[in-house]
Amino acid sequence: MVDHIDPDPNPDELRPEERPEDGGPREESKEGVERDSWLDEGYPLVDADFVGSTLDRVLHDRSEIESEAACVDQFRFEEGFLAHYSEPKPSTGFVEETLERVAAERADGRCIRTDEEHEFHVLMEHAHVPEPGADYVDRTLSAVLRNREEQVTASSHTLAGRPFSLVASIAALVLCAVVIFSKDGSASVTAPIPWGSLVTDVEGPDRDFVLPIVVQHPITDFALEVKEDK
Amino acid sequence: MIELDPQTIRLAQQGDEDACRTIIRELHRPILATIYRFLGPRFRPDYEDIAQDIFLKLFRSIERFDHDRGVKFTTWAFTFVRNHCFDILKKRRITSTSLSVGDEDDRQWGFEDTDTRKPSETAENTELGRKIEEAVSCLGDEQRMAFVLREYEGLEYQVIADVMNVSEGTVKSRLHRAKEALRQRLAPYLRTGA
Numbered sequence: 001m002v003d004h005i006d007p008d009p010n011p012d013e014l015r016p017e018e019r020p021e022d023g024g025p026r027e028e029s030k031e032g033v034e035r036d037s038w039l040d041e042g043y044p045l046v047d048a049d050f051v052g053s054t055l056d057r058v059l060h061d062r063s064e065i066e067s068e069a070a071c072v073d074q075f076r077f078e079e080g081f082l083a084h085y086s087e088p089k090p091s092t093g094f095v096e097e098t099l100e101r102v103a104a105e106r107a108d109g110r111c112i113r114t115d116e117e118h119e120f121h122v123l124m125e126h127a128h129v130p131e132p133g134a135d136y137v138d139r140t141l142s143a144v145l146r147n148r149e150e151q152v153t154a155s156s157h158t159l160a161g162r163p164f165s166l167v168a169s170i171a172a173l174v175l176c177a178v179v180i181f182s183k184d185g186s187a188s189v190t191a192p193i194p195w196g197s198l199v200t201d202v203e204g205p206d207r208d209f210v211l212p213i214v215v216q217h218p219i220t221d222f223a224l225e226v227k228e229d230k
Numbered sequence: 231m232i233e234l235d236p237q238t239i240r241l242a243q244q245g246d247e248d249a250c251r252t253i254i255r256e257l258h259r260p261i262l263a264t265i266y267r268f269l270g271p272r273f274r275p276d277y278e279d280i281a282q283d284i285f286l287k288l289f290r291s292i293e294r295f296d297h298d299r300g301v302k303f304t305t306w307a308f309t310f311v312r313n314h315c316f317d318i319l320k321k322r323r324i325t326s327t328s329l330s331v332g333d334e335d336d337r338q339w340g341f342e343d344t345d346t347r348k349p350s351e352t353a354e355n356t357e358l359g360r361k362i363e364e365a366v367s368c369l370g371d372e373q374r375m376a377f378v379l380r381e382y383e384g385l386e387y388q389v390i391a392d393v394m395n396v397s398e399g400t401v402k403s404r405l406h407r408a409k410e411a412l413r414q415r416l417a418p419y420l421r422t423g424a
Contacts, residue, residue: 069402085362
């Protein structure tokens with residue numbers, strides 16, 4: 001018989017190395033050395049030359065910038081040369097138009113800001129989180145310990161209750177068999193039922209063994225009552 | 231470089247309209263010019279709208295500007311210009327890479343071809359001006375921004391470094407490369423020669 005496998009084992013019953021907080025079950029390598037499975041995947045180590053070559057490039061770039069910066073005034077365009085690329089004059093109403101847009105947005109902005117402020121306060125009221133009580137830690141700790149005790153008690157009850165539930169199941173099956181196999185559908189006798197009336201095929205000395213079960217209400221009466229209702 | 235009176239900035243922070251007008255009046259020319267030259271011909275029809283968007287962003291955040299930190303207001307303002315322009319280019323690049331045909335990109339954004347510019351604009355930009363424009367447009371974004379801020383707006387190296395959030399040496403290096411590239415491209419038009 002295969003033992004029942006608990007799909008959700010109690011962490012306290014597990015060995016330390018099997019506990020999830022300890023990284024879960026560990027695999028044993030071929031060499032028999034225990035190690036974490038995630039370490040097997042590994043990550044490529046940075047090439048030692050990479051740091052050096054990057055540093056070289058950074059320093060080279062910096063020195064290049066410095067040398068170029070030193071030459072910034074080496075070349076100058078002739079006086080007035082760049083002025084050939086002139087910009088157009090702005091529209092005459094540009095300043096006033098811009099000011100109007102700024103003023104309009106500021107006016108709208110005040111309304112929006114007020115609304116947003118109100119919404120924010122409403123939101124904050126809903127999102128209010130009460131401060132934990134002074135005895136919060138103690139209460140939580142006692143609740144955790146109580147819960148743990150209950151779990152231990154429940155597990156001991158379960159172990160004791162298994163045989164009881166087996167007996168109860170057998171008794172229920174026997175009761176059903178009495179009803180089903182009784183002759184002419186009537187196990188209506190108030191007297192004890194002879195074993196032979198239930199199992200007719202069985203032959204032997206125990207055929208007349210009396211099963212100590214009494215059916216209180218005759219089934220035929222029940223059937224008649226149903227017929228009368230119709 | 232233009233520097234605004236701290237009192238004006240303080241008043242603008244409090245929402246004073248005249249102070250806001252002063253800031254826009256003082257800064258609109260350099261900001262428009264930088265956008266115009268940095269973004270190039272493709273964004274020309276929208277460059278005033280882009281400048282207005284930058285001013286809106288600037289005034290949205292003006293309360294956060296702290297004069298006592300030692301940063302000039304103009305430097306702070308140009309940071310908005312730089313960031314907004316880079317955002318625009320970034321968005322445009324994302325869109326253009328998702329489309330197979332380049333012309334569709336232009337149509338979607340409502341860009342006009344360079345030749346459809348206003349006659350007055352074209353007249354202002356002489357042949358040499360257009361060559362310089364083309365050459366500047368060919369620079370990388372960082373080089374172009376450094377070049378425009380230095381050569382056209384006259385910003386100091388350190389200010390450009392603050393605007394671009396890089397070291398002064400990097401700014402100078404970028405400028406050197408930009409000028410070198412332009413010198414090669416514009417060699418036929420330079421008297422001193424390449």
